[in-house]
Structures are given as C-alpha cells and as structure tokens.
Amino acid sequence: MDGAEMNIYAKVKEAGPLLSVRGLSKFYGSRIGCADVSFDLFPGEVLGIVGESGSGKSTLLSCLAGHQAPDEGGIVFDGRDMFAMAEPERRRLARSEQAFVHQSPRDGLRMGVSAGGNIGERLMAVGGRNYGAIRETALDWLGRVEIDGARIDDRPSAFSGGMQQRLQIARNLVTAPRLVFMDEPTGGLDVSVQARLLDLLRGLVRDLGLSVVLVTHDLAVVRLLAHRLMVMKSGHVVEQGLTDQVLDDPQHGYTQLLVSSVLQV
Amino acid sequence: MTTASMPVEAESYNFAYLDEQTKRMLRRAILKALAVPGYQVPFASREMPMPYGWGTGGVQVSAACLVPEDRLKVIDQGADDTTNAVSIRKFFQRTAGVAVTEATTEASLIQTRHRIPETPLTEDQILVYQVPIPEPLRFLEPRETETRRMHALEEYGLMHVKLYEDIARHGEITNSYAWPVMAHDRYVMTPSPIPKFDNPKLSDSPAVQLFGAGREARIHALPPYTKVVSLDFEDHPFVASKADHECEICGSRESYLDEVITDDQGGRMFVCSDTDFCGSRSAALETERS
Numbered sequence: 001m002d003g004a005e006m007n008i009y010a011k012v013k014e015a016g017p018l019l020s021v022r023g024l025s026k027f028y029g030s031r032i033g034c035a036d037v038s039f040d041l042f043p044g045e046v047l048g049i050v051g052e053s054g055s056g057k058s059t060l061l062s063c064l065a066g067h068q069a070p071d072e073g074g075i076v077f078d079g080r081d082m083f084a085m086a087e088p089e090r091r092r093l094a095r096s097e098q099a100f101v102h103q104s105p106r107d108g109l110r111m112g113v114s115a116g117g118n119i120g121e122r123l124m125a126v127g128g129r130n131y132g133a134i135r136e137t138a139l140d141w142l143g144r145v146e147i148d149g150a151r152i153d154d155r156p157s158a159f160s161g162g163m164q165q166r167l168q169i170a171r172n173l174v175t176a177p178r179l180v181f182m183d184e185p186t187g188g189l190d191v192s193v194q195a196r197l198l199d200l201l202r203g204l205v206r207d208l209g210l211s212v213v214l215v216t217h218d219l220a221v222v223r224l225l226a227h228r229l230m231v232m233k234s235g236h237v238v239e240q241g242l243t244d245q246v247l248d249d250p251q252h253g254y255t256q257l258l259v260s261s262v263l264q265v
Numbered sequence: 266m267t268t269a270s271m272p273v274e275a276e277s278y279n280f281a282y283l284d285e286q287t288k289r290m291l292r293r294a295i296l297k298a299l300a301v302p303g304y305q306v307p308f309a310s311r312e313m314p315m316p317y318g319w320g321t322g323g324v325q326v327s328a329a330c331l332v333p334e335d336r337l338k339v340i341d342q343g344a345d346d347t348t349n350a351v352s353i354r355k356f357f358q359r360t361a362g363v364a365v366t367e368a369t370t371e372a373s374l375i376q377t378r379h380r381i382p383e384t385p386l387t388e389d390q391i392l393v394y395q396v397p398i399p400e401p402l403r404f405l406e407p408r409e410t411e412t413r414r415m416h417a418l419e420e421y422g423l424m425h426v427k428l429y430e431d432i433a434r435h436g437e438i439t440n441s442y443a444w445p446v447m448a449h450d451r452y453v454m455t456p457s458p459i460p461k462f463d464n465p466k467l468s469d470s471p472a473v474q475l476f477g478a479g480r481e482a483r484i485h486a487l488p489p490y491t492k493v494v495s496l497d498f499e500d501h502p503f504v505a506s507k508a509d510h511e512c513e514i515c516g517s518r519e520s521y522l523d524e525v526i527t528d529d530q531g532g533r534m535f536v537c538s539d540t541d542f543c544g545s546r547s548a549a550l551e552t553e554r555s
Contacts, residue, residue, distance in 0.1 A: 088417075088418045091418050091420065110426070113426055117433065120429055121422050121423070121426050124422045125423075126422075129425070129497075129498055129499050130500055131499075131500050131501050134429065135433075
C-alpha cells in the first residue's frame with residue numbers, strides 16, 4: 001500500500017460513513033424477513049450482499065431504499081435519520097441523492113417514454129426546465145453507457161435487454177446520486193453482455209466515487225465489483241468482511257457451501 | 266301553462282334546484298378550493314337532470330353560488346346559443362328564476378364550457394367552468410392514489426416528461442387546449458379544456474374562477490388575482506396562439522376564432538367563438554357606419 005492510498009483511507013475515515021444501519025429488522029408476520037442487520041457504508045465503497053433465494057437480501061435492500069418500512073432499527077444517511085424525516089424530504093432525497101437499479105429494467109424504466117425522456121425525468125423532477133440542456137445531458141449519458149446517441153428518441157421497448165439495463169443505469173445516475181442500490185443488476189443477461197455491463201459499472205463507480213449496495217446471488221459479480229461482502233442466510237448476516245477474504249477463506253459453514261457450489265468452467 | 270315554467274315564491278323553498286344540505290356541502294368544498302388554489306377538493310357530486318359530460322359539475326357549482334339578485338350568462342365554446350348553453354340557462358331560469366343575459370359585462374355569474382369570455386372580467390363576477398377531467402396527470406399516471414401522492418409531494422417531473430416527449434417527437438408541445446398550469450406556485454392543475462389562447466387570462470384575473478367536475482366529483486378554484494403559470498421549457502416557451510385570420514363577421518384580429526366549414530368544396534370561414542363579443546363589436550361597427 002503506497003502513501004497516496006493511505007491518505008484516501010485516512011480521509012474516508014475522517015468523513016464518516018455515508019450510510020449507517022443499526023439493528024434493522026423486518027418481519028412478515030411471525031416469519032423473519034431480515035433480522036438485526038447492522039453495517040456502515042463509507043463514501044466510494046461498494047458493499048455486496050449475497051445469499052440464496054429467500055435469505056432476506058431483497059427485503060433488506062427495499063428497507064434500506066425506503067420502499068418498505070422496517071419493524072425495528074434505524075438508518076442514518078449522511079447524518080440524517082431516514083425515519084425521523086418527513087416523507088416529502090425522504091422522497092426528494094430518494095430522487096436526487098439516491099438511486100435504485102432494479103433487476104428488471106421494465107420496473108425501473110418508463111417503457112412508453114423515449115430514452116431521452118427516461119434519462120431526463122429525474123432532471124426535470126429536481127427542477128430542470130431547459131429542453132436543450134436536458135437533451136444534451138441525456139446524449140452525454142447515452143454515450144457514457146455505450147448507447148448510440150441516434151437512438152435517443154427510441155422507446156426502451158425497441159432496445160435489447162442489455163441496452164435497457166444500461167439505460168436504466170443512465171437514468172438513475174444522471175442526477176449524480178451518492179448512494180446507489182442495485183438489485184441483481186446483471187440478472188437475466190447472457191454472460192458476454194454481463195461482462196460488458198460489469199466493466200461499465202466498475203468504471204462508473206470509480207469515476208463518480210459512488211457508494212453502492214449491491215444485492216446478488218452471483219459470486220463472480222461481487223468478486224469484480226464489491227469491496228466488502230455480507231453473507232445472509234435465513235434473514236441473518238452470517239459473515240462479513242473484505243470480499244476477497246470472505247470468498248477465499250470462508251469461515252461460516254454456509255459461506256463455505258456457497259463458495260464451493262460455484263460451478264468451475 | 267305559466268305555473269309550470271315560473272316558480273312561485275312560496276313553493277320554491279329550495280332556491281336553484283339543490284336542497285340546502287347539498288348547497289352547504291358544495292359551498293364548503295368551494296371555500297376549501299379557494300383557500301388552496303389549484304387543489305382538487307372531493308365533493309359528494311349529485312345526480313343532476315342531465316347526462317355527465319353536459320356540465321353537471323358546473324351546474325352544481327353554479328347552483329351553490331347563485332343568489333336571487335344574480336344575472337346569469339351561460340356559454341358553450343364561447344357561444345350563448347348552443348344546445349348546452351341554452352338548456353343550462355333555461356334550467357336556472359326555471360329553478361332559480363334568476364335574470365339571464367348574453368352580455369358578458371352585465372352578468373354576475375358566468376358558467377362556461379371550454380372558453381373564457383374575450384371581454385375582461387371584473388371583481389364582481391364569478392366564472393364557473395365545466396370540467397371533464399380535473400386531474401392533469403391522469404393520462405400519465407392512471408392510479409388516483411399515485412396522482413394524489415404526486416400532488417401532495419409536488420412530484421411533477423412526469424408532467425414535464427410528457428412535454429419533453431412532445432418536443433422530441435413533434436418539435437413543439439402539442440397541446441392546443443387543456444394546457445397544464447401551475448397555480449400559485451404550488452399545484453399543477455388543468456384549466457379545463459380551454460384553448461391555450463385563453464391561458465394567460467387565467468392569471469391575475471379579478472374574477473373568482475371555480476372549476477366543477479361532476480362525474481369525477483372534484484372542485485378546484487382560483488381566487489381573484491392568483492398567479493397562474495402555463496408549464497413550459499425555458500427554450501420552448503408557452504405561446505398563446507390562435508388561427509392567423511380575422512373574424513369574417515366583425516373583423517376582429519384579437520379574438521379566438523372558430524373555423525367553420527361552409528360546404529364540401531373546401532370552403533371555410535373563421536368567426537369569433539365568443540358570440541357576445543362578436544355581436545357587440547358588429548353592432549358598434551354598424552352604428553359607426555350609419
């Protein structure tokens with residue numbers, strides 16, 4: 001580790017966590033959605049959450065993003081308590097400083113609205129009122145996610161699955177959020193498209209200094225993107241640590257099973 | 266014969282058709298609507314002796330506002346003599362016995378469908394609009410729960426997405442009527458389907474403006490001198506446009522024109538849509554000439 005990097009770590013530590021979660025629990029009746037989850041997410045950090053289907057990772061993500069109200073625990077974003085906040089303020093925060101990338105682009109895009117309109121929506125929602133400027137920004141973002149600018153007036157329904165997902169990412173990142181929630185961003189894409197999308201995401205995360213909470217069941221995705229990893233089982237966090245450490249030297253029995261179940265080609 | 270069409274004082278406990286409880290309910294809704302400009306106040310819309318779409322909302326609001334001293338004018342697309350206008354005017358003549366007029370300047374209450382009179386209104390007048398769909402976001406978001414939330418949280422990005430799409434696809438915003446407006450810097454509202462030519466008259470009007478939607482059971486309102494801004498983009502500003510002709514009857518270049526097809530050979534003429542404005546202008550020109 002050289003001096004410059006030390007410097008960055010020192011700075012980050014001083015700035016404090018962007019998102020800090022304490023004792024978060026969500027129950028569905030008597031069943032557990034997720035229980036007693038606590039972590040800190042620092043600026044520029046990517047946190048991966050892995051686990052099998054039904055392990056509570058999507059419940060956790062939707063609680064973090066404010067789509068569901070947790071039953072217990074607290075979330076502090078940038079020093080502000082998300083649950084003490086009035087709903088208008090929380091929604092304003094959700095559309096300016098936070099973003100949510102859905103697994104299916106159909107959930108995150110307006111399929112009846114052109115690509116430019118999709119990217120422009122968040123800009124207009126935070127007060128953008130100049131058509132030319134909105135269009136220019138949309139074109140710039142199409143370029144950044146490797147979509148041909150000539151397709152700005154096409155609807156997403158005319159796009160391939162990979163393009164739709166890239167468009168969804170552009171639409172979410174256009175207002176320069178600081179925290180992005182991603183739910184299986186590469187799900188349902190074939191491997192070569194996945195690889196390109198991962199490349200793109202890695203570049204964007206690095207260039208924009210994004211903090212990301214990434215939910216996936218694909219260990220290869222977290223290996224590439226995530227700095228830190230949290231393993232969930234039956235609603236509980238069973239292991240967390242640096243990604244490489246957890247994947248190369250799994251301590252908990254479930255993590256060991258998970259790592260050994262990955263097919264080797 | 267005359268007893269059927271003329272109300273007798275002793276019999277007409279319920280002035281202007283509605284019972285007192287209903288009028289009370291309507292007036293409460295109207296007052297609330299005036300207190301929160303542009304906010305859609307739900308009310309218990311009654312069945313009226315006319316079909317939905319014929320101005321049941323406007324009629325209820327008018328009935329709640331009418332007093333015996335009022336002088337009523339009813340217009341439909343600017344005209345005093347079309348079926349809708351004539352039947353509503355007759356209805357109130359019969360149920361309220363109020364005086365009626367076709368002259369904008371003489372009226373104290375004007376019920377309108379799809380126009381604002383050309384003659385400037387005054388502080389002594391109430392303008393009642395008939396509204397088919399009071400929700401400006403309805404065609405963008407079909408769920409009422411969602412649109413209410415969007416109004417409550419001032420989330421109007423979607424409205425501009427619609428305008429953006431128009432420009433991207435057609436080069437301009439394509440609404441020619443029902444152009445959405447921002448009332449008092451807070452609520453996006455629909456001005457009912459008036460032509461965009463009339464939008465500037467909404468703002469800072471000295472008259473009280475009430476909007477009644479009977480089928481949708483909503484009332485919204487603009488108190489006098491309310492700031493009303495037509496939504497647009499900085500680089501694609503709102504323009505109040507009309508047909509680029511002059512009226513073939515009175516020669517006005519300033520009033521909103523209707524295009525009238527006169528034969529099947531492509532013959533057409535442009536005439537004022539506001540019949541009172543056109544008529545009084547023609548009469549004035551006539552006296553000048555003679």
